[in-house]
Amino acid sequence: MTLSSLKLATNYSTISKAMVCEKHGQPKDVLRLKELTIPKIKDDEVLVKFLAAPINPSDINQIEGVYPIKPRFKKYGAVGGNEGVAEVVAAGNKVKNLTVGDWVIPDTKAFGTWQTFAASPENELQKISKNISKISASTISVNPPTAYRMLKDFVNLKKGDVIIQNGANSAVGQAVIQIAKAWGIKTINVVRDRPNFDELADQLHKLGATLVIKEEDLRANSTRELVKNLGSPVRLGLNCVGGKSANGITRLLGHNASLVTYGGMSKQPLTFGTGPFIFKNLKACGFWVSRWNKEASKKDKQYMFDDLCELIRGGYLAEPWHDETKWELSDDNKTLNRKFMKALSKAGASFGNKKQILTFE
Amino acid sequence: MTLSSLKLATNYSTISKAMVCEKHGQPKDVLRLKELTIPKIKDDEVLVKFLAAPINPSDINQIEGVYPIKPRFKKYGAVGGNEGVAEVVAAGNKVKNLTVGDWVIPDTKAFGTWQTFAASPENELQKISKNISKISASTISVNPPTAYRMLKDFVNLKKGDVIIQNGANSAVGQAVIQIAKAWGIKTINVVRDRPNFDELADQLHKLGATLVIKEEDLRANSTRELVKNLGSPVRLGLNCVGGKSANGITRLLGHNASLVTYGGMSKQPLTFGTGPFIFKNLKACGFWVSRWNKEASKKDKQYMFDDLCELIRGGYLAEPWHDETKWELSDDNKTLNRKFMKALSKAGASFGNKKQILTFE
Incomplete structure (x- = not known):
């Protein structure tokens, strides 16, 4: 048949x-x-x-x-x-x-x-x-909404603000870069080193990435300088890796920033210094799009999907x-x-x- | 002179x-x-x-x-x-x-x-x-406001709700127990084991502690049972220790709970599993009373200190x-x-x- x-x-x-x-x-x-x-x-x-x-x-x-x-x-x-x-x-x-x-x-x-x-x-x-x-x-059901909600719901971002994410080449990472670009938000994108790093960095830059950084360079002074030169403190970190990578992006966050975890690809736990939490007033939380879907109203969902479709039709959000x-x-x-x-x-x-x-x- | x-x-x-x-x-x-x-x-x-x-x-x-x-x-x-x-x-x-x-x-x-x-x-x-x-x-300037704000500002607690704290015998811990008791909130109090544990537990119970648990017993099934028997999920964790202790109390938190860190006595970093953050929708944040003092209005401060003085006069908050x-x-x-x-x-x-x-x- x-x-x-x-x-x-x-x-x-x-x-x-x-x-x-x-x-x-x-x-x-x-x-x-x-x-x-x-x-x-x-x-x-x-x-x-x-x-x-x-x-x-x-x-x-x-x-x-x-x-x-x-x-x-x-x-x-x-x-x-x-x-x-x-x-x-x-x-x-x-x-x-x-x-x-x-x-x-x-x-x-x-x-x-x-x-x-x-x-x-x-x-x-x-x-x-x-x-x-x-x-x-x-x-459109999972990754773009994950990116969209994480950029909207945790920190009140405005044009010119800076965010950082690891796993930047993931499907969510790609959506984050593009939606942030459409909204005028600068992105620092962390990926693991690999033989074709330059090619990948080039692809991410084409999507709209502001900076692309190797995970191995997260703690380098040169990275701190690059981030500083963006001119605004990093207000939001998006983490789908955990372990050292999450800790590394947390160190680059500014005062009152949030770190949102939506994945744990390294299978390593999240580790944070106590000081930054208390004295830099950091927040760490999780995001799971399935929960959002369950709790959001039909109206809120329709609004978001209409907005995402507009971004896609406008050429801001590629396949x-x-x-x-x-x-x-x-x-x-x-x-x-x-x-x-x-x-x-x-x-x-x-x-x-x-x-x-x-x-x- | x-x-x-x-x-x-x-x-x-x-x-x-x-x-x-x-x-x-x-x-x-x-x-x-x-x-x-x-x-x-x-x-x-x-x-x-x-x-x-x-x-x-x-x-x-x-x-x-x-x-x-x-x-x-x-x-x-x-x-x-x-x-x-x-x-x-x-x-x-x-x-x-x-x-x-x-x-x-x-x-x-x-x-x-x-x-x-x-x-x-x-x-x-x-x-x-x-x-x-x-x-x-x-x-009255540091510890009672720390306890008061942590109980007020992170989770909307109501009578019968349950919170957990480590370092429960600290000055903040004592204030937490008493203010929570005055507000009808149950407290799970974690302290390190010591020769005079029973005496300490007795003192904390006298202040109004619902449960007093040894840090060493945090992961025990019997502890999980005791917590379960309180009849409500744990909605707030207060951490001044870090390391294993913070991780232990985090494991006992219910869905949508917050862990507030205000100290790091063990000098060990905070370590959390990725899963609970994402799937239990946990939040971790810091609290520093000096920041609150700097940012709060004179009116909000006056309100809080009047409230704290009332608690003291009413015999709810001891020296x-x-x-x-x-x-x-x-x-x-x-x-x-x-x-x-x-x-x-x-x-x-x-x-x-x-x-x-x-x-x-």
Whole structure:
């Protein structure tokens, strides 16, 4: 059976081809392609056809069982993937805010986006602009909001202010650079040294980075001089690494600054001197976009996604660096599975690589 | 010359007997008793006679030169001491808000309170109720406000809420227990093990402590059970120790809690797991009462000191555990110096001992 043979109506059942796990484990071991029967949708439900979905590190952790959000296990197992964009292809009679043709992103945890079709209550979906690419739309739920909220919610930044971040080449890091640039905020970007450092620095500068610094140089006097020459104290630090790196960026923060932690790639704990906390009045806190999503109003979410779509349309926020894996209509199940596993192996490789995105014809 | 021979009028110069240092160093080496001539006060100044002044750890650090606030060095050197209570004995013609007989505490940094008399612009002093003991008044500037602000400004605590603190036997810790008790807040109090632990725990319970726990037991399952049985998540942690102790109390915090650091007695840095920051939405910040003093309005300060005086008068906030060292009118300079040095040596001994308070006849 190929994708083309699926029926797209409310009064017929639909088959979804999905990457499913029946238990926790290494994704390569526990995930496999399954054909799921989606029954006729209910009155408050929509049927959506996925257009694109990335493989994020947290998707992998979720399947491993080491993430605070667990997969939604049902009789047949749980569909992997939390992020993606889909098009509404059918809507129940009582659906109010969505119509056929709308683009939507998940507005609930563990939606299951690595599949061709899904039925969902309309309130578990967020409508999104169709005037952006499906790559941008499929990656707008997690990383751009993380960057956007961290730049908005912790320190009242104004034009000319300076922030610092580590893991600056991550998808969030790229979004931080671009959104900050659009808002007139200077960014100090810390990345680990690597053979192609100059090339990476060049790419980050092209995105709008003010400074790009090697993690190894964080404590150098020359770095302190560079930072000083920006003319404003560093008011916000964004940390997805932990350990020495977090400590290093904390040392460059000015008085009353905040350090926001949203990841811990080094698996090292956060270590801070007591003095700076007391005498420089630093704050350290965490940010988890899933919590924000849960707690924010529909209105606040719509405002943010409209704003992000504007940034994308205005050319301020580019698609993340990515590889695309196409699930073609003509692919048989074995091919679909093989293609997914290849993308998965690339997604699981070390931090800072290109995002792996599955697209559906 | 004895204290009794001092002249107490605006149109005469006055002699103050003061503990003065001419440079940074170990207080016992650099401090010595000096007679300072206080010229006729200016129109906007008052002349005050000190009643009592404690020797705080930060006073010692200040003289050593390792504290962010430095002594006020003048030609003759700098008078030690930051906290104390004094009585207004003369007021210049343009003084508006103070009159002879008022009690005042310093409202500026590095006032120099280890002396018998001082002249000061009225705006560098805060008027305080005379209906409390001079011991309470002399120790009301630093520790009770630290406890009061930390309980008020970081988490919106309500009756029945639970907080945790280490160094619970410190002067701030004692104030925290009592103010929390007065406000209906439960306290988990962590102290290091010691030969007289039971006696100390008993003293803390008498002040109003809900639980008293040994630092060594912080990670025990039994402790987790005790905390759970309080029926509410721990919403605030107060840390003056750092290192393992801070990490231990952080593990007992509930979701959305704050850890406020106001000291670092262990000289170990703060270490936190990344996960709790992100997934439990913890916040860590510092508190320094000197910054609060600098930034708060006169009105806010007056409100707080009135509130603290009410707590003292109501019997909710006792004098800190202390030893009194009396500077008598009949003492000669050598005796005054010797008495001070004895109190200083006790003040410099390990953390958690009784507060050393100098009183002036």
